């Protein structure tokens with residue numbers, strides 16, 4: 094497994110690669126969600142590249158960049174065991190040298206939901222993903238449905254910039270009790286961890302109501318809130334039921350594919366989750 098630590102090193106290695114290249118970008122501290130994407134690429138692509146880069150640009154000034162969990166040795170062992178061919182681990186200095194001033198903004202999609210709660214977050218995401226794409230030059234790139242808005246923003250960006258890259262979405266991988274896997278779950282205390290599955294249970298309650306014929310958007314959002322608010326230690330930030338592609342909130346009836354998503358704080362940890370609803 095090759096380790097490449099700068100754009101120049103990646104370009105040199107990439108120039109010698111033949112065959113279809115699949116790419117799984119991550120911020121490391123890998124779990125089964127990340128590894129499921131690696132496995133999708135290993136099945137479809139001749140060569141699989143993963144990246145590990147905790148991108149400072151996508152963290153707000155009061156967010157968890159400094160304390161974001163990191164374990165490079167463990168991550169590399171996991172990737173090696175999956176048969177990954179190369180890992181891109183650029184330094185922040187190599188990605189953003191002095192004088193850096195070029196950004197990618199997916200305008201409207203980046204303002205909604207997570208973008209409203211985390212100003213500048215998706216500008217950081219879109220910018221780093223374009224830079225990672227430029228370095229790795231993959232034929233396919235794999236993203237998790239766990240980060241539903243990010244997935245839609247990347248798809249929009251690839252379309253708008255005519256990037257010749259197929260974006261493949263992987264299903265959200267969950268713990269046995271339903272909690273979506275996330276590197277940030279390690280922040281939860283045992284008591285917080287015990288109540289965290291309520292988020293997904295709320296989403297499931299609404300999905301069941303939807304399956305039983307409920308189409309009123311506000312009643313579906315309320316079904317999520319009703320379950321989650323049973324637990325006073327969970328502070329819901331938002332529950333959204335939005336158009337699956339534009340992420341504009343649905344008023345009235347759900348007639349098209351929709352994304353039901355939420356963000357919540359449990360103690361100092363901010364968690365997101367979502368399910369898709371298809372009429």
Ligand code: AMP
Pocket residue numbers: 118119120121125126127129130235236237238239240263264265266267273274275276
């Ligand atoms: P991150 O390291 O959190 O930036 O995530 C890297 C990639 O893994 C992104 O495409 C995420 O959407 C994806 N991912 C994170 N958690 C999960 C999960 N529980 N299931 C599936 N994909 C995930």
